[in-house]
Each structure stands twice: as C-alpha cells, then as structure tokens.
Amino acid sequence: MQVHFHGAAGEVTGSMHLVEAAGKRILLDCGLIQGSREAEARNAEPFPFDPATLDAVVLSHAHIDHIGRLPLLVKRGFRGPIHTQGASAELLPIMLLDAASLSESEAERANRHRRRGEPDAQPLFSEEDVHAAMKQVRPLPYDERTTILPGVDIALRDAGHILGSAIVELWADGRKLVFSGDLGPKGTPILRDPTVVKQADLLLMESTYGDRNHRDRPETIRELGAIFEHAWRDRGNVLIPAFAVGRTQELLYWFARNWDAWKLSRWRIFLDSPMAAKVIGVYARHHGLFDEDARRVWAQSPNPFRLPNLHVAETVQQSMAINQIENGAIVIAGSGMANGGRIQHHLRYNLGRRNAHVVFVGYQAEGTLGRRLVDGAKWVRIHGRDYRVNAQRHTVGGLSAHTDQQGLLAWYGNFQPAPPLVLVHGEDRAREALAGEIGERHGVPVELARPGMVVDV
Incomplete structure (x- = not known):
C-alpha cells in the first residue's frame, strides 16, 4: 500500500x-x-x-x-x-x-x-x-x-x-x-x-x-453573551461569518440554550443563507446522530432551528433588505472565512460603523478576507472597492469544530x-x-x- x-x-x-x-x-x-x-x-x-x-x-x-x-x-x-x-x-x-x-x-x-x-x-x-x-x-x-x-x-x-x-x-x-x-x-x-x-x-x-488549545467552552459562551450585550448597548449590528454546515447549527443551538440569559428576544436574528436553511433540513432528518444533550434541547422550546425571531433570507431581495437595518440585527451568513458569499455584502455596509461588531467563530485561512480582518487590517478590498474598517472585531476560538x-x-x-x-x-x-x-x-x-x-x- x-x-x-x-x-x-x-x-x-x-x-x-x-x-x-x-x-x-x-x-x-x-x-x-x-x-x-x-x-x-x-x-x-x-x-x-x-x-x-x-x-x-x-x-x-x-x-x-x-x-x-x-x-x-x-x-x-x-x-x-x-x-x-x-x-x-x-x-x-x-x-x-x-x-x-x-x-x-x-x-x-x-x-x-x-x-x-x-x-x-x-x-x-x-x-x-x-x-x-x-x-x-x-x-x-x-x-x-x-x-x-x-x-x-x-x-x-x-x-x-x-x-x-x-x-x-x-x-x-x-x-x-x-x-x-x-x-x-x-x-x-x-x-x-x-x-x-x-x-x-x-x-x-x-x-x-x-x-x-482552545478556550474552555463555558468561558467562550460567556464571551459570546458579553459581545451581544456590548453590541446592544452600542446600538449596532453583529455580523457572524459562519460555514453553512456545522458552525451555523451550533450557533443556533447556543442561541436556544441561552435565549433568556442573552435577552435574544430583543434582537432580529437573520440566517442569510439559502444553503444553511437546506442544511438545517438535513440536520433535522438526521437528529438520530445527535448527542444526548442535543436530543433533549431539540425537544424543548425554543427549538434551535425554529427560534421565534429567526428570519431566513433565501432570496437576494431579502438579503439586500437586511442592509437597511442599522442596529439590533444579528446576521449569520457565509462564507465562514468571508472570502465569498453574502457576508461580504453585509461587511461592505457595516465595516465602516464603529458600533458594528464582527465575530469570527472559526478558522481563517491565510489569504482570506476573514484572516485579514482578524489580523487587524485597517482597509480591506471587497468587490473591487476599498473599505475602511472601523467595526469592532472579536475572535471567539472556543467554538471551533x-x-x-x-x-x-x-x-x-x-x-x-x-x-x-x-x-x-x-x-x-x-x-x-x-x-x-x-x-x-x-x-x-x-x-x-x-x-x-x-x-x-
């Protein structure tokens, strides 16, 4: 061999x-x-x-x-x-x-x-x-x-x-x-x-x-909750580049687990990814592969994939409408390294705002837009135009897959x-x-x- x-x-x-x-x-x-x-x-x-x-x-x-x-x-x-x-x-x-x-x-x-x-x-x-x-x-x-x-x-x-x-x-x-x-x-x-x-x-x-080594998961969850509280006080939006398979579903799981503690009912939560919406259907059909704790959460309210204020943007028009919102929105969109997909459009509208928060919850490979943002770039190029980065950036390492x-x-x-x-x-x-x-x-x-x-x- x-x-x-x-x-x-x-x-x-x-x-x-x-x-x-x-x-x-x-x-x-x-x-x-x-x-x-x-x-x-x-x-x-x-x-x-x-x-x-x-x-x-x-x-x-x-x-x-x-x-x-x-x-x-x-x-x-x-x-x-x-x-x-x-x-x-x-x-x-x-x-x-x-x-x-x-x-x-x-x-x-x-x-x-x-x-x-x-x-x-x-x-x-x-x-x-x-x-x-x-x-x-x-x-x-x-x-x-x-x-x-x-x-x-x-x-x-x-x-x-x-x-x-x-x-x-x-x-x-x-x-x-x-x-x-x-x-x-x-x-x-x-x-x-x-x-x-x-x-x-x-x-x-x-x-x-x-x-x-990753940060302990409980500490990571506390950090994520603190970011949402900070962003709410700043009257800004939260952008989360996330892979449609894995990270998106885990984020929604933690949203359900911490629904009251994070006061998520006051936010508008957007899953801007037709692909992630389809992936959620696959997860639902294969919940027999979940661990024991997830099967319990699956049966409780709110269900991670059916949060009461979760809006799934499937069409381009629905995605574009999100960018009219200047505060109070949590937007999860691909790609996970921000090197393509709908997250780039949301970054264009939000990177210049000092009250906006961009949260990275996964690995950012060399050469990607996500890596440049994580490394502290002051300017980034998206779709052929340069954008100043004023938004606050957070790297939450404990959620890695x-x-x-x-x-x-x-x-x-x-x-x-x-x-x-x-x-x-x-x-x-x-x-x-x-x-x-x-x-x-x-x-x-x-x-x-x-x-x-x-x-x-």
Missing part, C-alpha cells in the same frame, strides 16, 4: 490523498483550495493524476475544502463510486450547487471587469457537473466494514466534526490505514465525540490547531501501539508543534505531508 499526498499537505484546505493498494487507486477527499486569489487559481490546474484511472473516491465529510473539486474530477473523467456517510451524501449537493453558483457569479463579475484582449473567465464547474457527480455517490452508514473494491475494505467512524463527518479506516494488502478526516472536540454541541480508534499501520491525521492540540494528542494516545504518523491539513507552524509533542511522548516517526510525497504502509 502506498499513499500519495496531493492536497492539504502544508496548508489547511484542498484535502486530497491518493491510496494505491490491492491493484486499485482510491482517492481520499477531493477538496477545494481556499485562500488568496493565487491559491484558488490552482483549483483549475490539471490533477496530478489521471482521474479516469481512479477506482473509487472516499469522502471524510461535506465541507467544501474536502469535496469542492469533486464535480471537476468527474468532468475530467472519473467514473467510479463516491463513498461517504449517509448524512454527508445529503449535504453534498447542497454544498456543491452553492459552490457552482458562486463560481459562476465570480466568473461573470470578472468578465464584466476584464480588460480588452483578456480571455473570458470560466467557472470551475457548473450545476450540470454537480448533478453528474451526484449520480456516482454511494451512501454508507457508520460502523460497518464494507468491501468497496476487490481486496479493499473501509469503515466510517464518527469524527464529531460536522454532521456525517467520518474517520476512514481502510484495509488492503494485509495493512490498515486510518485517515482522521477533521476531528471535532469532545463535548461539541449536537455532535457525538470522535470515535476512539486503537490500531493502524499508518495514520494520516489533521493538525489544524496542532500548536494551540476542530479539536485542539490537547484533543489531538489525546485521540492519538488511544492507539496501541502508537502508529507512524503523517500530519496533514495544517500550516507548518501547527504541524511542527504537534509533531514535536508526539515525537517526544511516543517516540514514533512523524512526517509532515508535502505535495507529491509518497509513503509506503
């Missing part, structure tokens, strides 16, 4: 790893590269392998940095099955159709401003490409070992990251490979804790927060014996810190994945 590393190998986005085993070729994830314009331009480049030679794809979960090049893979010749957990299979078309729409809009905007002689910008893929890819999806349950190809078995275990997220166990050639996907922290609302896995001949593990260094060390510590390890899905500073901790504690070889690197299992 060999593993070839082609994405999220020295960066956080673009997850893609090719496994060759039992005479077959299996691709783990096929994610979109996110960040700067130069980084995102790499998405259109040829794959470092011929898609037609792949026998199967296995997806760890439905975040766009793990699935976003799937329609392109099919467009360029992949014809095999796409395996993923059942809830993820329902999320795939929602996420990918939204990505297709964004790509088409960005191409149209670029063509309106292109210089004479420049070639037309083309979307990365179309809605038709998404529909074609969905015909190849094969949903799988958690915790069943399944033969997906002759000589190749997989099992999906709950990763506790978002609904349907999975740790992938793969058996072939008498060896066992484990791919962590993205691991959630213990005690994450709604979701169950990541499954303990105890044996592997090689482990591919994410390292997004390999160099730090990724576990932290302590959580990664604890999860790895369950393996007996400790397996050799390749760290993926992390910037070098985070990976180096985690590699040092694991090497010191367990004395095992730890490698940092690089594009084109090959490891034998």
Whole structure:
C-alpha cells in the first residue's frame, strides 16, 4: 500500500490523498483550495493524476475544502463510486450547487471587469457537473466494514466534526490505514465525540490547531453573551461569518440554550443563507446522530432551528433588505472565512460603523478576507472597492469544530501501539508543534505531508 499526498499537505484546505493498494487507486477527499486569489487559481490546474484511472473516491465529510473539486474530477473523467456517510451524501449537493453558483457569479463579475484582449473567465464547474457527480455517490452508514473494491475494505467512524463527518479506516494488502478526516472536540454541541480508534499501520491525521488549545467552552459562551450585550448597548449590528454546515447549527443551538440569559428576544436574528436553511433540513432528518444533550434541547422550546425571531433570507431581495437595518440585527451568513458569499455584502455596509461588531467563530485561512480582518487590517478590498474598517472585531476560538492540540494528542494516545504518523491539513507552524509533542511522548516517526510525497504502509 502506498499513499500519495496531493492536497492539504502544508496548508489547511484542498484535502486530497491518493491510496494505491490491492491493484486499485482510491482517492481520499477531493477538496477545494481556499485562500488568496493565487491559491484558488490552482483549483483549475490539471490533477496530478489521471482521474479516469481512479477506482473509487472516499469522502471524510461535506465541507467544501474536502469535496469542492469533486464535480471537476468527474468532468475530467472519473467514473467510479463516491463513498461517504449517509448524512454527508445529503449535504453534498447542497454544498456543491452553492459552490457552482458562486463560481459562476465570480466568473461573470470578472468578465464584466476584464480588460480588452483578456480571455473570458470560466467557472470551475457548473450545476450540470454537480448533478453528474451526484449520480456516482454511494451512501454508507457508520460502523460497518464494507468491501468497496476487490481486496479493499473501509469503515466510517464518527469524527464529531460536522454532521456525517467520518474517520476512514481502510484495509488492503494485509495493512490498515486510518485517515482522521477533521476531528471535532469532545463535548461539541449536537455532535457525538470522535470515535476512539486503537490500531493502524499508518495514520494520516489533521493538525489544524496542532500548536494551540482552545478556550474552555463555558468561558467562550460567556464571551459570546458579553459581545451581544456590548453590541446592544452600542446600538449596532453583529455580523457572524459562519460555514453553512456545522458552525451555523451550533450557533443556533447556543442561541436556544441561552435565549433568556442573552435577552435574544430583543434582537432580529437573520440566517442569510439559502444553503444553511437546506442544511438545517438535513440536520433535522438526521437528529438520530445527535448527542444526548442535543436530543433533549431539540425537544424543548425554543427549538434551535425554529427560534421565534429567526428570519431566513433565501432570496437576494431579502438579503439586500437586511442592509437597511442599522442596529439590533444579528446576521449569520457565509462564507465562514468571508472570502465569498453574502457576508461580504453585509461587511461592505457595516465595516465602516464603529458600533458594528464582527465575530469570527472559526478558522481563517491565510489569504482570506476573514484572516485579514482578524489580523487587524485597517482597509480591506471587497468587490473591487476599498473599505475602511472601523467595526469592532472579536475572535471567539472556543467554538471551533476542530479539536485542539490537547484533543489531538489525546485521540492519538488511544492507539496501541502508537502508529507512524503523517500530519496533514495544517500550516507548518501547527504541524511542527504537534509533531514535536508526539515525537517526544511516543517516540514514533512523524512526517509532515508535502505535495507529491509518497509513503509506503
């Protein structure tokens, strides 16, 4: 068995790893590269392998940095099955159709401003490409070992990251490979804790927060409540860039849990994301995957997804109307890194206001608008115009859907014996810190994945 590393190998986005085993070729994830314009331009480049030679794809979960090049893979010749957990299979078309729409809009905007002689910008893929890819999806349950190809078995275990997220166990050639996907922290609302896995001949593990620990969740919740109180006294709006899958649902969960304490009835709460509204439907259909506490909250009032003053903006007109509100609005909108989507329009209207508050509740990759705001930029460019940043900015780290260094060390510590390890899905500073901790504690070889690197299992 060999593993070839082609994405999220020295960066956080673009997850893609090719496994060759039992005479077959299996691709783990096929994610979109996110960040700067130069980084995102790499998405259109040829794959470092011929898609037609792949026998199967296995997806760890439905975040766009793990699935976003799937329609392109099919467009360029992949014809095999796409395996993923059942809830993820329902999320795939929602996420990918939204990505297709964004790509088409960005191409149209670029063509309106292109210089004479420049070639037309083309979307990365179309809605038709998404529909074609969905015909190849094969949903799988958690915790069943399944033969997906002759000589190749997989099992999906709950990763506790978002609904349907999975740790992938793969058996072939008498060896066992484990791919962590993205691991959630213990005690994450709604979701169950990541499954303990105890044996592997090689482990591919994410390292997004390999160099730090999150703030305690109760402290984070108090901080979030204080931000809302501060913003109310300031008579301003609160903008929260949030991924449509995972973070949005967790925020609504905490809103329901703290409805009275945060005096949320006085606010107008907007979920400005048609995609997030569809995702909520998937969560509702799969509430059997929730943890015990979330099932109790689900049955209580107010239901997190049906708050009495929650307004879902589905049309462009409804989204535009929000920007006429100068105070008293909490707006949750994508994208989570503010590098696209409707949140950019709300930022344009609010960044210049000193009484506005922008709350970041997730990881902001290098090169994104969110990262520039978190790093304290005084001016930012949105849709070709520069905007002064007067709004107050808050980074609330304890709501991350990724576990932290302590959580990664604890999860790895369950393996007996400790397996050799390749760290993926992390910037070098985070990976180096985690590699040092694991090497010191367990004395095992730890490698940092690089594009084109090959490891034998």
